[in-house]
Amino acid sequence: xxxxxxxxxxxxxxxxxxxxxxxxxxxxxxxxxxxxxxxxxxxxxxxxxxxxxxxxxxxxxxxxxxxxxxxxxxxxxxxxxxxxxxxxxxxxxxxxxxxxxxxxxxxxxxxxxxxx
Numbered sequence: 001x002x003x004x005x006x007x008x009x010x011x012x013x014x015x016x017x018x019x020x021x022x023x024x025x026x027x028x029x030x031x032x033x034x035x036x037x038x039x040x041x042x043x044x045x046x047x048x049x050x051x052x053x054x055x056x057x058x059x060x061x062x063x064x065x066x067x068x069x070x071x072x073x074x075x076x077x078x079x080x081x082x083x084x085x086x087x088x089x090x091x092x093x094x095x096x097x098x099x100x101x102x103x104x105x106x107x108x109x110x111x112x113x114x115x116x
Contacts, residue, residue: 011047013048064080
């Protein structure tokens with residue numbers, strides 16, 4: 001797999017600091033190019049986040065909801081799939097816009113056309 005998936009595979013609860021130092025050592029020794037470092041680090045961090053919360057996320061039988069940009073959501077979907085969690089992705093920009101429009105519709109200033 002690619003560097004991101006390798007980072008996810010390294011993620012274990014309580015082991016992040018050790019893995020970060022190993023990643024740094026590999027970078028210093030020139031074993032990884034900059035793109036590999038970034039992808040490995042992203043996989044490790046997101047993977048560690050999900051691994052730490054896996055017990056909570058896997059209870060209840062409902063899907064994990066990810067609210068993020070489509071690009072970030074794709075990374076989280078890869079990680080939750082690796083951890084065998086059901087996931088539902090929602091576009092964060094669309095949710096924010098919908099919420100702001102709902103608030104604006106309830107605002108007396110907006111309803112009167114007052115922009116101040």
